Amino acid sequence: MVGRVLLMILLVLSSHSHATEPPEETRAVIQDLFPSATVIEDKLPDFPVYPVYQLQELLGYAYVSTDFVKLQGFAGKPITMMIGLDTKGRFTGVKVLHHHEPVFLHGLGEGPLTEFVDQYEGRSLTEQIIVQASSRSARNNSGNQVYFDGVSKATVSVLIINDSVLSSALQVARKKLEGFAQATPTRARQDFYEPLTWQQMLDRGYIHKATLSAEAVEAEVGRSLSDYPMDLEPVPGEPFSEVYYAYMNSPMVGRNLLGDQAYKAFRQRLADQGKVMLVLSRGVYPHISPDFVPGSTPSRIGLNQGQLAIEMRDLNWLEPGQTIAAQGAPAMDAMNLFRIGGNAGFNPGAESGFHLDVSLPRNHLVSDNARFTMPVTFAGELFETVELEPDPQQGREPVWVGLWKERWWQISLLVTSLALLTVFFARQKTLTRYPKLVHRFRWGFLFFTLFFIGFYAQGQLSVVNIYTLFLALWDGFSLNVFLLDPIIFILWTYTFVTLFIWGRGLFCGWLCPFGALQEMLSWLGQKLGLRQVRVPEQWHRRLILLKYPILLILVGTAFHSLTLAEQLAEVEPFKTSITLYFVRYWPFVVYALALLAIGMFIHKFYCRYLCPLGAGLAVLGRFRLFSWLERVKRCGQPCQHCKNECGINAIRKDGRVDYDECIQCLECVVILRDQNQCVDAIVRNKQRQKQARILATDAVGA
Incomplete structure (x- = not known):
């Protein structure tokens, strides 16, 4: 019996050993990304990734970034990296194989570059990774947002690296990892519109409403709202927070909420270059904090779809005091247009999940925190399916746009x-x-x-x-x-x-x-x-x-x-x-x-x-x-x-x-214009003076 078991183990191991293995240099890099790996197979013929195993257990995949994205760095050439991604969508590490970024090659040295990419280890695709482009950037560590320290004097290079890592990892996850597959892509119907009131839009599911009660918050944090120095107790009968979500690319939604002229201006400004969500809220705890900076990423709310963190960034396009055009809309305490998507993209017709992060400070050192998830699915009649899977980069704001804004x-x-x-x-x-x-x-x-x-x-x-x-x-x-x-x-x-x-x-x-x-x-x-x-x-x-x-x-x-x-x-x-x-x-x-x-x-x-x-x-x-x-x-x-x-x-x-x-x-x-420096001017002045003296002498003689 023992002999049969040993024979089976040897057969299994031999089957892996006969699998084609990558070159030794490549294998060494992948081994650093997956230290417990016992089997590293060669690149798959139909998809450029290296499967990595520990005996029979699949640990994840390693791949070269330029097989998926070729974003050019500051020197005009792509930055080539080996990236490890485990089966749960977590980065096991990032190794830079080759680059031409002059600030690292012949300036700061490789140390800062290595320190930057080392930050990916242990981070997940379910998190929104934001690179601090400068030390002056605002930072808030709540929610799914993870802030990486950038490299002074190499902002462009590290942003390109981040974009390359996330874009390539997303493609691998959607193709190879369970739970990351993309649903059938959809887009807003542009021929679907009729005038509606606020209540009609809510009833038909064109606007999604989520209500958070004071009792739910107290139950989650384990203490009464009256225990906090902030005045967080709502008026009786009013919610702690009431949040509304609306997909503005849909004319049925956008035209009714903004009005015909404002929506026309909005679409011209957007120019089909992105997807936009309107988020509105009222109550003692709105969806943005008092110190929210227009044009930035919100800290209190976040968006996920299919395990992926979806980027949200305020467009800052609304006028001060702007109201909702739809009849019967209640007064709101906060209202923002957010561009959504990022590396992960966004499928508006598929289910997504907003979360509201509640942070209640007891004092200047200690806060109680709780997260409340709000599933969101808009009415299917707002959307139509897309024949071909859209380019994941399509509609995304290019990297350079963020740099110019900052x-x-x-x-x-x-x-x-x-x-x-x-x-x-x-x-x-x-x-x-x-x-x-x-x-x-x-x-x-x-x-x-x-x-x-x-x-x-x-x-x-x-x-x-x-x-x-x-x-x-x-x-x-x-x-x-x-x-x-x-x-x-x-x-x-x-x-x-x-x-x-x-x-x-x-x-x-x-x-x-x-x-x-x-x-x-x-x-x-x-x-x-x-x-x-x-x-x-x-x-x-x-x-x-x-x-x-x-x-x-x-x-x-x-x-x-x-x-x-x-x-x-x-x-x-x-x-x-x-x-x-x-x-x-x-x-x-x-x-x-x-x-x-x-x-x-x-x-x-x-x-x-x-x-x-x-x-x-x-x-x-x-x-x-x-x-x-x-x-x-x-x-x-x-x-x-x-x-x-x-x-x-x-x-x-x-x-x-x-x-x-x-x-x-x-x-x-300056010399030519100076009457006291230019020789030509001096000679001409002397000639004029001489001529004037001659004329004066002739006049006296006459």
Whole structure:
């Protein structure tokens, strides 16, 4: 008998051992995700996952993220990860296999990236995972919301990682895990409408009502509401909380609740790009807390469907004091439009479950908490089935939209400053008649560029952005990649447009944070009495060509090896100085400080001779439409005043301005407008005075 049992065990084990196994390197990564695994099968032929077993028990699946989603990271390439998901939809871990994110590769290092992905272990698809994009983001840990700590200076990268992890895990869960299968998809009928009263909509199931009594709350928390310092006891006969839910994509619901005109405006604004739920409540405990921030995720209510947490985010589209158009609607204490879906999507015709989280503080340290689940199913006649399963990404708000919303005030300030700079340059001929105004404006803007655009908003453009553009054009252009960083996108757009108007100097002289830092240190060097070295003309004309082969080498290398190109891009000291505030491995810091130190003796040394970004902009700047910097007959013949005053030596001996090198500081235009500095003006004034004296003498003689 014992022999037969042993034989059966050996047969079972041998059957697994004969199953095709993944390569050793892949197997080692999966083993880290499932430490108790005894059998790791090779990738399934019909679905790209690796089944993982402990003897005969299925532990879950491991898979490579790029087999399911290929969201491009900040460098324009997907971030490849191995992800483990157990049979209950919990993450066993996430391992980054390959990426090109420069801030991790050649900046912060791999440590912060590893710490971020380690947060997924033990978390579940039934939870709503929210990445803290910044330390200033509001956080509330109630409900199914789980907040992950983001990575400072790598917001875009970690948001892309989160989106990739959740989107891919959802596809695996729906295909392979019990309880996560998607019901037949539905959508709201657009031809179904008739005018109805509030009560008729409730009776027909077009609006769902959930009532929570004070007695139910007291029974759950185990104490009377009168024991809490907050006034939570409702008026006799009134509910503790009465919550209503309505699916606004349905004209039958939306038109009746908002009215024809308001609903038309709502649909135009939505533009079929999402699903929206109206949530209303009244009572002493409404569905949003007093400190709720419009446009954010609610902390008191949540939505689930088929075990999956459904994302809810306030649209902030309702007018203050807005009321319900349907006749007989009661007055509400709170009313919000929520965009719903997220990675999990949302099937409006299937059953879902709202939950209301009640938090009752006894004092500033201790609170009693309870959750009340409210099943929701809307009347089936509101919906029609969809033939094909919709794309899980369809109707979702792109990642970049959330980033732009969060940084709205930075965007507003940047756009305002760029508009002001544009007006200044457009009226330069008039404004340069006032030298003090020009100098004060320029230095004020340089401080703004360094401290706001550079250090705070992280808006330092780089030659790496050029790689991203070329590779995107080569592999298939997607605007979403460039929209991920709003500050960089706005600066690049503005720089590109102005290249064809004023040339490269507008960026290099006004909007480059490292350039501003160099200019400030150059000024400091002069004030400290450091000897200013003026590179001889013949050497200067040769050295300014160095940056062009550097640019060609970097761009050419990017098509061969993006990793190598990113390493070579360390010729730029921007990341060390502006992005990482000089907190980095010491050779990089020494290199950046050395360039700045040289710049205290040779004005803007790096910009003039080494900057590949400046070289690229100079090439495009040759297609400018105008040559704005006015020259007169005596410029260079014989006057050399502007050339001698030009710190960057962008004026030739014959008086011509070299727009490939000019940083548009406008100092030469100020000189040209100054009657006491411009030789041409001085000579003309003397001639006029001489002519006036001759005329005066002739008049006396007559």
